[in-house]
Amino acid sequence: MQQDLKQWIVSDPKIMMGKPVIRGTRITVELILEKLAAGETPEQILESHPRLTHDAIQAALAFAVEVLRADVVYPISEAAS
Template structure:
């Protein structure tokens, strides 16, 4: 993850129970990912949260990509046919 983007995501036990947030906000990486997964565009997210910008959304995505590289097994429930 680029150094500039890495500095945009922080975690502090005093803020949002330690969840990763965009620096200087209480906007979690989780919220940004949920909104993108629901089909919202970056422009819609920025309009709803003016303290964000495209770079902060990119930082959230980069953080998630790095976090998923960890050696953790994520069980996936298959849909019943």
């Protein structure tokens, strides 16, 4: 999977401040995840960003999984009542 991600996801400090993007675009993995989390369908995302493909969206999701597998603890604070 790591090799597949490298063909889709790149990070260059000169592009979007180094955030991971879909190769050949300025569309960040973060943007794709935000849109999916907000309830947009992959078809709606593709309509808004014609340079994307279904495979690119899947690669963004796979990249997020790989990043979250790292041995890092992400504390989630409770909202103040």
